[in-house]
Ligand SMILES: Nc1ncnc2c1ncn2[C@@H]1O[C@H](COP(=O)(O)OP(=O)(O)O)[C@@H](O)[C@H]1O
């Protein structure tokens with residue numbers, strides 16, 4: 001982590017939107033590092049995300065997550081990928097103010113298809129597809145509210161990256177006018 005400048009972009013959106021995947025490709029394209037806050041939580045705690053949910057509950061995970069997000073957005077100058085539920089914590093939304101936040105938007109069916117066979121604890125439900133759709137519906141407004149840019153994530157990762165870069169460049173140009 002490098003202190004002193006803002007992240008190039010902070011990626012938000014639901015599970016499976018590609019925050020980790022597109023984040024890595026975006027960082028590569030920009031020649032900077034990716035910080036994925038879920039990975040940072042795992043590194044700091046020495047536990048997996050499912051283990052934290054199981055041992056400390058979702059509330060315990062959210063507390064760790066909020067601390068990590070606040071640290072990372074204040075110190076990392078590369079790309080930051082958040083976990084899908086991070087923005088539901090008020091302290092995280094406060095930490096995002098003034099940053100370039102990109103919402104990777106995807107529909108419930110396409111998003112769920114990408115994570116159906118993963119170990120995401122929130123999808124350990126009797127009907128995971130229904131659960132995914134409920135969680136997305138509950139969060140959609142918040143993703144929009146925190147976002148500086150909304151990008152269609154239901155495309156090839158490199159196409160998503162190119163779109164983000166073009167949109168960030170046009171924002172920078174219009175700021176200079
Ligand atoms: N744009 C994309 N097109 C196709 N598959 C994708 C895309 N982005 C991510 N994936 C796949 O979807 C799954 C979840 O991606 P991930 O980056 O972990 O999403 P998130 O971090 O938003 O939960 C992974 O298997 C990944 O390879």
Ligand SMILES: O=C(O)C1=C[C@@H](OP(=O)(O)O)[C@@H](O)[C@H](O)C1
Nearest residue numbers: 014015016038083084085120121
């Ligand atoms: O949506 C969520 O609440 C979560 C999303 C996950 O990250 P991804 O969005 O990267 O899958 C991870 O933080 C945890 O399983 C909780």
Ligand SMILES: [Mg+2]
Nearest residue numbers: 019020038083
């Ligand atoms: Mg992720």
